[in-house]
Amino acid sequence: MTALASFNVRSSKQSEWIDISSEVHKAVAESGVKEGIAVVFVPHTTASVTVNENADPDVPGDLRLALDLISPDRGEFRHGEGNSAAHVKTSLISPSLTLIVAGGKLLLGTWQGILFTEHDGPRTRKVHVRTMGE
Ligand code: ZN
Numbered sequence: 001m002t003a004l005a006s007f008n009v010r011s012s013k014q015s016e017w018i019d020i021s022s023e024v025h026k027a028v029a030e031s032g033v034k035e036g037i038a039v040v041f042v043p044h045t046t047a048s049v050t051v052n053e054n055a056d057p058d059v060p061g062d063l064r065l066a067l068d069l070i071s072p073d074r075g076e077f078r079h080g081e082g083n084s085a086a087h088v089k090t091s092l093i094s095p096s097l098t099l100i101v102a103g104g105k106l107l108l109g110t111w112q113g114i115l116f117t118e119h120d121g122p123r124t125r126k127v128h129v130r131t132m133g134e
Pocket residue numbers: 079081082083084087
């Protein structure tokens with residue numbers, strides 16, 4: 001059994017981490033898959049997706065701060081669009097996740113959430129969820 005679901009995410013800042021856990025949980029529940037995997041994919045080059053703590057909003061804030069320190073804007077960047085720091089952050093994090101589906105639900109830790117990570121907003125972005133299994 002396999003199912004594909006897609007939804008939009010609207011970022012409102014240049015750099016923003018948005019909890020998309022409920023949207024991904026919904027996609028998995030509607031897929032009908034009880035045991036398998038879910039692939040979450042962001043089809044963009046300046047946005048990504050990760051799993052981290054979603055209980056304390058200071059955690060995504062601190063992660064954003066750390067990423068800004070790791071990949072600041074640099075005068076040496078040659079990409080004409082001027083958003084190379086955002087491209088670097090996207091590759092550091094990853095455009096996709098593979099998650100375990102067990103008992104019809106995502107197998108995540110108590111404090112884990114699925115976070116869409118915008119690096120060059122504000123924009124309307126797409127997220128795809130492919131759920132596979134039985
Ligand atoms: Zn670019």
